[in-house]
Amino acid sequence: MLTERRESLLGLVVDEYVATALPVSSRALVARHRLGVSPATVRNELAKLEDEGYITHPHTSAGRVPSDRGYRYYVEVLMTEEPLQRDEARTIAHQFHQAERSLDEWLTLAAAVLASAVTNAVVVTRPRSPLPRIRNVQLVQLRTDAALLVAVMDDGAVRERVLPLSAPAEQAALHARAERLGEHVIGRAAARIRREAETIEDAELAAAAIAVAELAEEHRSWQETFLEGLPALLAQPEFATGERMLDAVRRLESYEVGRLLQVAEPDAVGDTRVVIGSENPDAEMQDWSVVVSRYGDDDAIGTLAVVGPTRMHYERTIPRVRFVAALMGSLLHESRA
């Protein structure tokens, strides 16, 4: 248990370090915050905080730096979230409406907007259902020997594939065929469709059903995440040297926020979690913090995350992630309503 004074000092150390990226000295704390005590006293307190693991020391004659534990305490107990100003919220909402209708554009836009609001990188995944069911299928005439199979999933995804035709067919015939296909696939998920396809006698229809199943499974294989705000992140002092920066780029290229959510308890949509440094199960992410949120509804859930150094402005970041996630959720809902 921390004394009140130590708590408040820890808070000041975090605030100061987050703002400046420089180790915080006892003198600086006294000078900037009229604490009513001398630097020596502050030093004693900081030493205790260090004993208890909340802060560290890069080297003897350096100031204090928060440890992961210190940040955790800060996030859990000390911090008061900094709400969005009315015009900040308005600006973000406004930028969202710049998007055209494409889902991917929305996603990258959302990521970019959030990234610039928190000056860190943002990773976002497409909203999807764990086991999407087919909502509708249609066949569109393409040429005489091929049609386009279009499948609409219940998570809103629309996927298509060219389907060869054994014999030329008019659009009307294709429509009828899609109708029959629908009887076998609508309302079902991929696995069930595959099973059912085996019972279909018409070989061409069975092939189409298999194709639908494949479309339903497609999202797994294909890259689902968008990354934005790389320059904002890399401009931070922790990546000042070429070596560290290159490292950061490599790491982010392959980072999957999805894993984070699996490691922890599945959260309710709207909940926002913070993973600080060594709390991250990924060994390569020990210097990073991630603020994750889910967005969407029952049909489709996506992930939105800010990624940056542990020295992160949690007070600002957390409410902004929450805000954007909520905004995305409602826009997503609206677009499908």
Place this chain on the structure above:
Amino acid sequence: MLTERRESLLGLVVDEYVATALPVSSRALVARHRLGVSPATVRNELAKLEDEGYITHPHTSAGRVPSDRGYRYYVEVLMTEEPLQRDEARTIAHQFHQAERSLDEWLTLAAAVLASAVTNAVVVTRPRSPLPRIRNVQLVQLRTDAALLVAVMDDGAVRERVLPLSAPAEQAALHARAERLGEHVIGRAAARIRREAETIEDAELAAAAIAVAELAEEHRSWQETFLEGLPALLAQPEFATGERMLDAVRRLESYEVGRLLQVAEPDAVGDTRVVIGSENPDAEMQDWSVVVSRYGDDDAIGTLAVVGPTRMHYERTIPRVRFVAALMGSLLHESRA
């Protein structure tokens, strides 16, 4: 006009500098290539080459570095392209087949494969027609009060949009409506559809036609380019300091190869062009080279480009860009054939 010996020396300087990123000294040239003359002689020749602008000098006591003009001469006259080894070609072709059917996945995969083959960044744009015409439209039932409008363009793009319905409609009725809509839009480009829409009496049909026109125009607004190979690029010695690296990231985030193609004469598909340093009209790209190619066919043309420092392995890069562009073209054709 360069003497034969100067030419060959220029070639050696380029090769050496490209390989090592270190200014090339007269002694190194003699030591490594049994030139039959002494370093002093080479120095005289290099001085002449410098007078004529083919190479430069970072400072008095440094070796020689090719200038943009030197690279240009090298690319135009000196270099012999390094053809792909059989197994290299096979590996690349094989990697291509890893892709699922999604076009975007193909594109990023192609970019990544090429990037790793030439250890530089690669930018690729979606194939598209300058003025796509509608090949087919279809309406898919979504809910009772909304249908999904699916439009297939002649460049292979499939775009969809949710269309509100004034009154509930069965799939059969939607099919009939799509048929009528098709009479107004198939084979036409956006502008013509807009004009024609004004003459349609049925307001709901007219609205649908407008929506089709908007879909046809959609590609302009939404980001069309994919970037891969960033880490490979940034690992190059020219970006060793954090400052330069950050600069490079910022620059690439916003770089549009498309502009390059507009500046120069429009090339035939399959042609590969090289833009070296100051030849680039973009003032911020004076230290970069770009090897661009187009791929596709009459229906849809895309751009594929390697981007890197002027110190680029042109001998390897150019044939590899050409190869991948050709491969993409044929796969694209195949997928729509």
Place this chain on the structure above:
DNA sequence: GGTTAGCACTCTCCACCGTCGAGTGCCAGC
């Protein structure tokens, strides 16, 4: 007991300096 001034100690940062080595450019001689 908590607080404080004072001071020794540690460590980083930076500027300075001299040396070394790598290259060139030029000249005189072959």
Place this chain on the structure above:
DNA sequence: GCTGGCACTCGACGGTGGAGAGTGCTAACC
């Protein structure tokens, strides 16, 4: 035209030393 020799220039490197920033400790004070 080629070459060896040599003076000259410049960057890279390593060591040194001082300045500055901080801490930790101790002894005194309230």
